[in-house]
Every structure is written in structure tokens, then in C-alpha cells.
Amino acid sequence: MTSGSRHYAARTGIENTMKTVLLVSALASVLIVLLIFVFTLKEAMPAFREIGFEDMLLGKVWRPGNDQYGILAMIAGSGLVTLGAVAIGVPLALGTAVFLSEIAPGWISGIVRPSVELLAGIPSVVYGLFGMVVLVPLVRTIPAPGNVGFGLLSASIVLAVMVLPTIANVSEFAIRSVPKGYREGSLALGATKWETIARVIVPAARPGIISAVVLGLGRALGETIAMIMVIGNSVVIPSASTGNPLSIFLSRARTLTGNIAVEISYATGVHESALFATGVVLFVLIMLVNSSARFLLKSSISRGGKN
Amino acid sequence: MATSRFTRKMAQGGAFTVFWLMGATAVLIMLFVVGYIMVQGIPQLNLEFFTTSPRGGLSGDGGIYSTVVTTFYMVVVTLLIATPLGVGAAIYLTEYSEKAESPIVRRLVRIARFGVETLAGVPSIIFGLFGYALFVSALNMGFSIMSASLAGACLIIPVVIRTTEEALKSVPDSYREGSLALGATKWETIRKVILPSALPGISTGILLSAGRIVSETAIFFVTLGGSYRVPHSLMSGGRTMALHVYYLAMETRAFDKAMSTAAVLVALIVLMNLAINLITSRISSKTR
Numbered sequence: 001m002t003s004g005s006r007h008y009a010a011r012t013g014i015e016n017t018m019k020t021v022l023l024v025s026a027l028a029s030v031l032i033v034l035l036i037f038v039f040t041l042k043e044a045m046p047a048f049r050e051i052g053f054e055d056m057l058l059g060k061v062w063r064p065g066n067d068q069y070g071i072l073a074m075i076a077g078s079g080l081v082t083l084g085a086v087a088i089g090v091p092l093a094l095g096t097a098v099f100l101s102e103i104a105p106g107w108i109s110g111i112v113r114p115s116v117e118l119l120a121g122i123p124s125v126v127y128g129l130f131g132m133v134v135l136v137p138l139v140r141t142i143p144a145p146g147n148v149g150f151g152l153l154s155a156s157i158v159l160a161v162m163v164l165p166t167i168a169n170v171s172e173f174a175i176r177s178v179p180k181g182y183r184e185g186s187l188a189l190g191a192t193k194w195e196t197i198a199r200v201i202v203p204a205a206r207p208g209i210i211s212a213v214v215l216g217l218g219r220a221l222g223e224t225i226a227m228i229m230v231i232g233n234s235v236v237i238p239s240a241s242t243g244n245p246l247s248i249f250l251s252r253a254r255t256l257t258g259n260i261a262v263e264i265s266y267a268t269g270v271h272e273s274a275l276f277a278t279g280v281v282l283f284v285l286i287m288l289v290n291s292s293a294r295f296l297l298k299s300s301i302s303r304g305g306k307n
Numbered sequence: 308m309a310t311s312r313f314t315r316k317m318a319q320g321g322a323f324t325v326f327w328l329m330g331a332t333a334v335l336i337m338l339f340v341v342g343y344i345m346v347q348g349i350p351q352l353n354l355e356f357f358t359t360s361p362r363g364g365l366s367g368d369g370g371i372y373s374t375v376v377t378t379f380y381m382v383v384v385t386l387l388i389a390t391p392l393g394v395g396a397a398i399y400l401t402e403y404s405e406k407a408e409s410p411i412v413r414r415l416v417r418i419a420r421f422g423v424e425t426l427a428g429v430p431s432i433i434f435g436l437f438g439y440a441l442f443v444s445a446l447n448m449g450f451s452i453m454s455a456s457l458a459g460a461c462l463i464i465p466v467v468i469r470t471t472e473e474a475l476k477s478v479p480d481s482y483r484e485g486s487l488a489l490g491a492t493k494w495e496t497i498r499k500v501i502l503p504s505a506l507p508g509i510s511t512g513i514l515l516s517a518g519r520i521v522s523e524t525a526i527f528f529v530t531l532g533g534s535y536r537v538p539h540s541l542m543s544g545g546r547t548m549a550l551h552v553y554y555l556a557m558e559t560r561a562f563d564k565a566m567s568t569a570a571v572l573v574a575l576i577v578l579m580n581l582a583i584n585l586i587t588s589r590i591s592s593k594t595r
Contacts, residue, residue: 099330112330
């Protein structure tokens with residue numbers, strides 16, 4: 001009897017220890033996020049102090065040799081390439097999502113879905129290489145002054161393919177979580193399948209679809225290696241070289257992520273700190289984008305649940 | 308009326324054609340990218356390519372032996388760090404969190420979930436920057452497999468947590484109830500009943516994470532150093548295959564070798580995806 005109860009005590013002892021150990025590992029993620037934020041911010045402080053937050057964010061010139069550290073050109077580069085990627089990638093991703101959830105017969109989705117999954121799995125360095133070897137020479141043939149092929153257009157195309165899986169997956173999920181009753185109701189009222197998709201299902205899934213696009217934006221802003229390989233990396237504020245405003249996409253540029261990766265290996269002092277500051281700006285930007293996506297997704301799910 | 312019905316049918320036909328084309332485009336893009344890399348890369352592959360190390364310097368000469376070794380080390384060490392943490396976190400979040408009574412623990416669970424979601428959205432260059440500041444510099448580990456694995460673990464912890472949670476949730480509640488009714492404690496139930504039946508699902512998560520490490524470049528670009536030599540300990544630097552592709556393309560401009568290395572990389576990823584799909588379809592056929 002006593003040995004039995006001691007045994008029982010040992011078992012509850014293990015039980016409680018494990019519970020604590022598991023809780024601690026559950027908290028590891030939040031600890032890592034905090035550590036990342038604190039460390040990056042700490043390393044960035046000297047730059048913010050010496051250069052000034054505003055001068056850095058709005059400064060047009062990045063010339064570390066000259067102690068000029070403005071990251072506006074990189075903000076513009078990241079913004080434009082993301083815009084380009086969304087413009088190219090979103091229609092294709094949404095089309096694929098609608099196709100997979102509403103139209104494709106089972107065996108066809110059995111081909112399309114794994115293909116999209118594989119696109120998500122291809123390493124970004126491979127996309128970069130593909131961009132350098134295939135897309136850049138192609139873009140170079142567009143006649144425009146100063147067009148070398150490396151630049152926003154090539155980068156946007158590469159990035160569009162890279163964010164396609166994220167946007168397609170999340171929107172497919174959003175479309176699938178539209179209650180069955182909507183679909184049946186619309187069809188029962190005599191609407192065609194296409195009218196049901198266009199006027200009932202997609203509008204009902206809109207918050208989820210928007211959050212999918214915003215999530216894609218977050219992924220696009222964070223992409224590094226493929227961008228370095230095809231965007232040209234020049235620190236200039238992109239501008240149109242011909243009368244056509246779209247020729248701005250033939251301009252070379254540099255992203256926030258690329259700025260960090262290209263220079264961190266040899267930077268010291270304020271220069272190094274300015275790169276960490278670039279990281280802080282990127283981190284905050286992506287946190288804002290991702291949390292708004294999450295907010296949209298949650299509100300769309302809770303609304304769907306109520307209906 | 309009849310015409311309107313006809314135009315409505317036409318509209319549907321037109322729209323569906325566009326959607327079919329879009330689905331086909333997604334497949335074609337995949338086939339084009341993978342096919343191009345394979346066609347350009349595979350013809351130059353031979354045994355020597357796998358058994359010799361890169362010559363280094365500005366020549367693109369040599370094979371990929373040392374980069375295969377480094378990739379292997381990186382995958383193993385990163386998984387050793389991330390798997391226990393990720394699986395542990397997932398167990399707590401699925402098996403314990405909902406029954407937690409104390410308001411403090413409930414709040415901690417909410418914070419933990421927020422942490423996982425946030426971590427999943429952090430871009431890899433930030434993990435690199437963090438790893439560079441903390442592990443490479445502050446903790447004096449230098450550019451090494453150790454520094455890079457610690458930074459890489461941050462990237463895959465959310466992946467392990469998410470897939471493990473899915474796997475645990477798919478274990479039927481009757482398993483839990485049966486084990487508890489037999490007098491097993493919660494932890495005994497988890498260790499002897501739930502984890503074994505969730506193992507196939509967890510293993511897909513681990514495979515997926517291994518794929519992420521094989522593909523990752525940005526983190527290792529700033530934490531691994533890029534040495535082309537065979538690593539002799541966890542404190543040596545190195546370059547993974549993915550990093551090697553970057554150096555070949557950007558620094559030595561040896562595009563043929565870059566293509567061959569990329570082909571090996573893509574083949575590896577395709578195999579991993581196949582394995583994941585195989586395990587997943589096994590699981591779903593079993594539960595059916």
C-alpha cells in the first residue's frame with residue numbers, strides 16, 4: 001500500500017514536471033521573438049541616435065563611405081517590387097484557388113495542388129538562378145534606355161511565382177470555408193455555377209481572400225536571396241526611363257532585405273548599426289502586415305461561424 | 308428569355324475556360340522552372356561531381372562534396388535543436404492548454420500562441436541578422452554550423468509546432484479516454500498512446516522542416532561563413548548546397564555548375580515532397 005502510494009506520488013511528480021517542461025517549450029517561440037526584437041533594436045540604437053530616425057527613413061542617399069545612411073531608396077525598392085509581384089501574382093493565385101475549390105475535377109486537383117506545393121518548396125536561390133538565366137535576358141530585350149534586364153520587372157516576376165502558393169492556399173481555404181448553404185441557396189434560385197461563384201462565394205470569402213493577399217505581401221517583403229540575384233542592387237530611387245510610367249519597372253533597385261544581406265559581412269561601426277536599423281524597419285513593417293492579415297482572417301472566420 | 312439563358316451559359320463557359328487556363332498555368336510554371344533546371348543541370352552530373360569538393364577561389368571548378376556534408380550537418384543539428392522544442396510546444400498547446408484552469412496559465416497560452424504566429428512570419432534575413440548579432444558575435448561562436456543551426460532552428464520551430472499540432476489533433480479522443488480510464492496519467496497517455504499514433508504526421512513535419520533547411524539561403528549567408536572546405540566540427544563554417552548555388556551564380560559566375568547543384572537541390576526537394584505526400588495519403592487512408 002505504501003509502495004503503491006509512493007509510486008503514485010512519483011507518477012504525479014513526473015506528471016507535473018512534464019507539464020512545466022512542455023509549457024516552457026510552448027513559450028520558447030515568444031521568447032525567441034522577444035530576443036530577436038531586443039537584439040536587433042539594441043544593435044540599431046547607435047544608428048538611430050547618430051543619424052536620427054527621420055533622416056534615416058527619409059534620406060535618399062545611402063553612401064556608407066560618406067556616412068550617409070538614408071534608406072528611402074530601399075523602402076521604394078521593396079515597395080515597388082512587392083507591388084509588381086502582387087499585380088502579376090494575385091490574379092493567377094486567385095484564379096488557381098477558385099479553380100481548385102470550385103471547378104477542377106478531383107483528379108485534376110490531384111495534379112494542380114501538388115504542383116503548387118512544389119512551387120512553395122523550390123528554394124529561393126533556385127528561383128534567383130532561374131531569374132538570372134531565363135528572365136533577365138528576356139527582359140533585357142525590351143528596348144528602353146539603361147535597361148540591363150536586372151531590375152524591378154525581373155524581380156517582380158520571380159517574386160510573383162514565389163508568393164503564388166501562399167496566396168492560392170490561403171484563399172482556397174477561405175473559399176472552402178464559405179458555408180454550403182450559400183452555394184445551395186444560390187443554385188436553387190436558378191443562378192448558374194459561375195454566377196454563384198462570382199456573386200455569392202467570392203464576395204462571402206472576401207475577407208479571407210484579402211488576408212491571403214496581405215500574407216503574400218508579408219512574404220514578398222521578406223524575400224532576400226532571389227531578390228539580390230535579379231534586382232540589380234543599385235541604391236537608387238527607381239524612376240521611369242521613358243515616357244511610359246511603367247518603365248519604372250525596368251529600373252534597377254535594392255530591397256531592404258538585400259541591403260542587409262549584401263553589406264552585413266563587411267560592415268562595422270555605424271554602418272553595421274544602420275543595417276540593423278534597416279532590419280528593425282523591415283521587422284516592424286512585416287509585423288504590421290502580418291498582424292493585419294491575421295486580424296482579417298480571424299474576423300472572417302468568426303463571421304463565417306456565426307452564419 | 309432563351310437568349311439570356313444562352314448568354315449566361317456562354318458567360319459561364321468563358322469564365323471557366325479562364326480558370327482552367329489559370330490552373331494549367333500554375334502547373335506549367337512549375338514544369339518550366341523544374342524542367343529547365345533539370346535539363347540544364349543533369350547532363351553535367353557524374354559521380355565525380357558528388358565526390359570532390361569545390362576548388363574554391365574564383366574558379367567554379369570542382370564538385371559539391373563538402374557542401375553535401377555541410378547540408379547534412381545543418382539539417383541534423385537544426386532538427387536536434389528544433390524538434391524537441393517544437394514537439395513539446397505542440398503537445399502543450401493541444402493536450403494541456405484547453406484544460407488549464409489558472410488564469411495566469413491561460414494568459415501564458417495566449418501569449419505562446421501569439422509568439423508562434425509571429426515567429427512564423429519573421430523573414431529569414433531577420434533570423435540571419437539576429438543569429439549574426441547573438442551567436443556569431445556576442446556569444447563568440449563565429450561563422451559556424453552551430454551559429455547557423457541555432458538561427459535556422461528559429462525558422463523551423465513554427466513549422467514543427469504547426470504540423471505536430473495537426474497530427475495530435477487527428478488522434479481520436481477515444482484513444483485518450485481509453486488510456487486514462489485504464490489508470491494511466493496524462494503524460495503516460497501522451498507518451499505511450501498519443502505520440503506513437505501521431506508519429507507519421509509528426510514525421511511529415513520533420514521532413515518539411517528538413518526541406519526548409521536544405522532550401523534556406525539568407526540565414527546561412529550571414530551566419531555560416533561560406534567556406535568551401537569540409538567541416539570538421541560544429542564550430543567550423545561551411546556552405547550548404549543552396550549557399551553554394553548562390554556563390555557560384557553571383558561570385559564565380561559559373562552558371563553550369565550552379566545549374567547542376569540546383570538540379571541536385573530540386574531533385575532532393577521533389578523527393579521530400581513525394582515522401583510527405585506518401586505519408587499523408589497513408590495516414591488519411593488509415594483513418595478512413
